[in-house]
Amino acid sequence: MTAKLALRDIVVRRGNAEILRVLQLDVTEGEVLAVLGPNGAGKSTLLQVLALLERPAQGEVLFDGSPVAGRELKLRRQMAAVFQESLLLDRSVAANIALGLSLRGMPRGQRRERVHYWLHRFGVDDLADRSGRHLSGGEAQRVSLARAFVLEPSIILLDEPFSALDQPTRESLADELVAVLSETGITAVFVTHERDEAARLADRVAVIVDGQVQQIGPTAEVFSSPADETVAAYVGVETVAPAKVLESHDGLVVLSVGYAHVEATANGFKASEALVCLRPEDIVLSVTESEIQTSVRNRLRGTVTGIKPAGAEVRVEADCGFPLVASITRRSLEELGIAIGTPVTASFKATAVHLIPRGT
Amino acid sequence: MELIWDGIREAFRIIGTGDREVWSITLRSLLVSGSATLLALIIGISIGALLAFRRFPGRNLAVTLVNTGMGLPPVVVGLVVAIFLWRSGPLGPLGLIYTPAAMVIAQTIIAAPLVTGFTVAALGSLPSRLRPQLYALGASRLQMLWLVLQEARLPLFAAIMAGFGAAVSEVGASLMVGGNLAGETRVLTTAVVLAAQRGEFAPAIALSIILLALVFLINLVLTGVQQRESRS
Structure with missing residues (x-):
């Protein structure tokens, strides 16, 4: 064209x-x-x-x-x-x-x-x-x-x-x-x-x-x-993924992102679609199910798809229903034994999700 | 004091009775200086727009020359124009010396730098991105120019007032190129000079009052338009 x-x-x-x-x-x-x-x-x-x-x-x-x-x-x-x-x-x-x-x-x-x-x-x-x-x-x-x-x-x-x-x-x-x-x-x-x-x-x-x-x-x-x-x-x-708004009330927005659901805090959010943004340092990766963090609303299970060194930190890419990027120290990487293909759980607070409205 | 009071009384008598000679002099002043102002506007706005919008080598020098020209001594202008129009001069064959046309030329040369200077300042005070915005809205070069002149119309009124004021009040150039011929090239300023030289102060004062009133009225009208515009 x-x-x-x-x-x-x-x-x-x-x-x-x-x-x-x-x-x-x-x-x-x-x-x-x-x-x-x-x-x-x-x-x-x-x-x-x-x-x-x-x-x-x-x-x-x-x-x-x-x-x-x-x-x-x-x-x-x-x-x-x-x-x-x-x-x-x-x-x-x-x-x-x-x-x-x-x-x-x-x-x-x-x-x-x-x-x-x-x-x-x-x-x-x-x-x-x-x-x-x-x-x-x-x-x-x-x-x-x-x-x-x-x-x-x-x-x-x-x-x-x-x-x-x-x-x-x-x-x-x-x-x-x-x-x-x-x-x-x-x-x-x-x-x-x-x-x-x-x-x-x-x-x-x-x-x-x-x-x-x-x-x-x-x-x-x-x-x-x-x-x-x-x-x-x-x-x-950071992680940026297109999402559909499922419901929005009392300052809490539930969105469908890829195969996953994500909860975010946003007051008076009216758009029907959004871009979900997550900073790598706000995402916690864990390999075991036992760690319970009650204040964390979002816990997504997935698989590590890539590991890229970035200074003292390492950027870990994981597919948790949608591709996301977490940042962890080299030491945690070794301690957790994370490699490509490792099953992980990505946790992040609803307040850590930044929503950019799309559509009308 | 007696002299002044007599003069003022005489002035009002002349104005009141509508002395034909005085009115024809006034009308001539208005025509000559009005034409000169009109020509000065055409020349001054064109050159002013060029200086305000175009960047070229020597532009600063040109602006300095214009600013110098705003204080051009009328006698010098009169001398130069007289030399050019003199019967044996370069433009002598045109036969313009000692005609109203010669006076219009001289006054135009005096008023044009004033109009140019005011135009440069008026257009320079507009936001620099205005012209690209007008082009982006689909203006041709001429449409753009017309719109920015309208935008700058308030400060441009000052250019008209300054130009007309300078033209109607100068005496040196009009004397030299017009010759102060009764019924032909005698205008208010040259008539005042003549009357004062003869010791006829009453008519001199009368003519001066008319001159002042003329400038005042023109400025009153222009200021009125300007103020109404700026309020709306």
Whole structure:
């Protein structure tokens, strides 16, 4: 399948310094691709290139398989972008949302209905006549999102749209974005330095460090098996597994993960699906059944599938209905006599489970 | 004191009775300086946008030159324009010396650096990511420019006020290139100079009051628009 938007052998320089080098990056039709990386890694530059706002020193950008050169304005009019700053104009909220449509020469009558729909969709109907300059951060970013989605673009590019917002606003807006993206099916590229945000929104994640894409793949895969130390250092090595929510009440969530059931504590958790995240140091491995730890809600039986030394520690991979990674000392490894194929029990507290909601 | 009171009384008599000569001078001032301000806006906003948005070698020098130009002495401008338009000068064949057109040219040269300087400052105060955002929303280069000028419209009003103020109040250049010909190139400032030289203080004061009132009214209107805009 042809990629919606693709980069080939891209190099971007600032002065003499090379700040971005991408051999190949394909944004597939209909997917949400997160570009994750530390500040200054080149994420925003990557987005500028994808948005046809910056022409790379070298390489080619392909839109639906053909080079964009010379068609930038026409193609930009099939895209939309939202940045960290809302950058609303000094005019009414409704006029701000209508801006892209009027730039495309759409008559006023046709604009009105679409603007109205998106004002409503992002819950900013009440603000329609207010000036774009006098809004709270959350309101302004809602308007900025509406201003992009009203264009019904074939691809939307989002550059850290929530990073200037406070935590509750960020979460509710992320929920809305997930809903709108799944409802419209618009292809999206989402730049962020927040691991959880990437995990929350993306079908695939591209990790970018030092101006280069280090790894790209399905979200759970990138988080649970980082390709190298650079990625691992950034995303953190841990167990990440997709799960279905079976029940959720009184702050306790029961999920089905692979063949296993896992209990987690999370207040007001509403999503139907989730990514279950476990840090290796929170998982205790034992070889005998006799050790009873009453406070531990999760006890999963499984088999050791891999052993990897990591400094003074050892990372033990086990299949306990889903693949998980525990970290134990070399001494415990010897004492417990753990080898590949050893049956083990993995125990972890419900509070040690970090849930990232997925779906709506 | 007697002199001043007489002058003021005379001034109101002239304004009240609608002296034809005085009104034609006022109208000419308004036309010449208004045209010059309009031209200065076109030139100043174009160059200002270029200086604000483009990065090129020598840009700092260009901005420094513009800032210097904001304090350009009108007599120097008048001298240079007069030399160019002089009958034997490079542009002599155009026959513009001692015409209102010559005055418009001189005043444009005086006002343009002011408009340019204010435009650079006004556009420079916009968020740096605004232009990429507008392009990302599908703006062409011209649409982008039009939108950022609208965004900067409040500080740009200051450019109009400064430009018109400088044009209408200068006297040196208008005298040198216009010649202060009655009924042709006599404007408020040159008429004041002439009257004062002759010791006719009453009409000089009357013309000065009209000049001040003119500048005041223009600024009142522009400030009114500016304030209403900034509140909405």
